[in-house]
Amino acid sequence: MNSGRRKVLQGTTVMGLALVAGLIKPGAARAEWNKAAFEVKNSMNDAVKALGGNGATESKDIVMTSPDIAENGAVVPFTVASKLPKTESIALLVEKNPNILAANFFIPEGTEPWVNTRIKMGQTSNVIALVKADGKYYYTSKEVKVTLGGCGG
Amino acid sequence: MADPMKIRAAMVGDKVEVKVLMAHEMETGQRKDSKGAVIPAWFIQNVTATVNGRTVLSAEWGPAVSKNPFLSFRFSGGKPGDKVVITWTDNHGDKRTDEATVAG
Numbered sequence: 001m002n003s004g005r006r007k008v009l010q011g012t013t014v015m016g017l018a019l020v021a022g023l024i025k026p027g028a029a030r031a032e033w034n035k036a037a038f039e040v041k042n043s044m045n046d047a048v049k050a051l052g053g054n055g056a057t058e059s060k061d062i063v064m065t066s067p068d069i070a071e072n073g074a075v076v077p078f079t080v081a082s083k084l085p086k087t088e089s090i091a092l093l094v095e096k097n098p099n100i101l102a103a104n105f106f107i108p109e110g111t112e113p114w115v116n117t118r119i120k121m122g123q124t125s126n127v128i129a130l131v132k133a134d135g136k137y138y139y140t141s142k143e144v145k146v147t148l149g150g151c152g153g
Numbered sequence: 154m155a156d157p158m159k160i161r162a163a164m165v166g167d168k169v170e171v172k173v174l175m176a177h178e179m180e181t182g183q184r185k186d187s188k189g190a191v192i193p194a195w196f197i198q199n200v201t202a203t204v205n206g207r208t209v210l211s212a213e214w215g216p217a218v219s220k221n222p223f224l225s226f227r228f229s230g231g232k233p234g235d236k237v238v239i240t241w242t243d244n245h246g247d248k249r250t251d252e253a254t255v256a257g
Contacts, residue, residue, distance in 0.1 A: 033198045038215045075219045094217060098183055102217035105226075111209050112168060116225035120181070120217045 037101050044128065047093050047100035048139075053130050056137035059084065064129040064140050070121060073146040079116040084133035087113035096125035121146050160253035162237045169231035169255050171202065171209075173224045173239055181216040197222060199242045204228070204235050233257035 037050035048056060061083040070076040080090050090113065091104040102119045113131070121127075121144060128141045156176035162169055175197065182194025196216040202209050209228040231237075233255050240250040 033213050038213070077223075097217050098181070099215055099217060102215055104213045106211045106213075108208055108210070110207075110229045112227040112229070114227055115210075116223075118219040118223050120179075120219055122183075 034101075034104065037104075038099055040100050041098060042100075044093060044095045044100060044126075048128070048130060048137075051091055051101070051104065051130060051137075053091075053132070053137035053139070056130060056139045059131070059138035059140060062129055062131050062138060062140040064127070064142055066127065066142065066144055068143075069145045069147060071147050073121040073123070075118050076121050076144060076146070077116070077118050078127070078129075080114070080129045080131075082113035082131045082133065082138075084113070084131060084138060086134040087131055088134075089132040090115055091130040092117075092119060093128045093130060094119065094121055094125050095128070096123050097121065155247060155249045158239060158241075158249065158251040160237060160239055160251055161256075162231075162235075162253045163256040164231075164233060165227065168227045168229050169204075169235070169237070170227045171225065171237055171239075171253075173202075173222075175222045175224075175241060175249075177220070177222060177241070177243065179216060179218055179220045179222060183216075195243065195245060197241045197243045200224065200239065201241075202226070202237060202239045204231055204237050209237075231255055 040047040040050050063081045065079040078092060087107050089104060089106050092102045093100050094102055105115045107113050124145045126141050126143050128139050130139045159174040161172045177197050178195055180192055180195040184192045186192055194216050197214050200212040210226045235255045236252050238252040242248045
């Protein structure tokens with residue numbers, strides 16, 4: 001009888017621990033999101049600064065590929081490739097968008113510093129690819145024209 | 154529950170190229186409905202890709218990423234048969250995880 005009761009108690013403790021572990025895990029697993037950087041409006045400098053890239057230098061080792069003229073601002077394809085050693089992250093910033101920072105990609109070791117995605121552009125704007133490599137920041141920029149209206153001009 | 158992602162992973166030379174198409178509105182929070190009320194922002198904030206428990210890419214996104222987002226990247230050290238697991242989390246806390254096997 002007694003040992004049976006012990007088992008029940010032990011079982012309860014294990015359940016309790018599992019529950020606590022379960023409660024902690026989702027919190028710990030919650031990925032970070034750079035709210036401050038994503039909320040920057042109107043200033044490319046502030047957006048770059050919020051990413052830690054103050055004083056970034058222009059680099060020809062970053063190649064950003066996109067259409068020169070985007071007929072549909074809702075879907076503008078961008079490819080960014082970095083030849084800088086130890087590239088850690090690649091961010092895309094659109095100067096004239098309501099929120100300048102569009103996306104930031106983190107490149108672990110073993111992953112090619114190359115990403116391809118599609119972003120929205122409200123109007124013709126300079127787009128900057130900001131790359132963090134070996135702890136330093138570099139960028140390249142390009143103007144992408146957005147044709148308003150659905151007819152493609 | 155959001156619709157599944159379409160994930161393709163295949164060897165390109167000695168690297169694995171992953172292409173992902175996610176189903177998500179990516180509402181910017183800038184648009185207004187027919188009554189003039191702002192449609193609240195609803196977008197994917199975090200994306201993570203892992204292979205055998207190793208993170209091969211992670212990303213933070215804002216609402217400027219296009220509706221039904223597309224993403225492509227390449228990593229080393231993968232082989233046919235490996236499982237690429239991709240998870241996104243949006244600003245409502247909704248989550249979706251899908252996986253694909255690396256084709257030969």
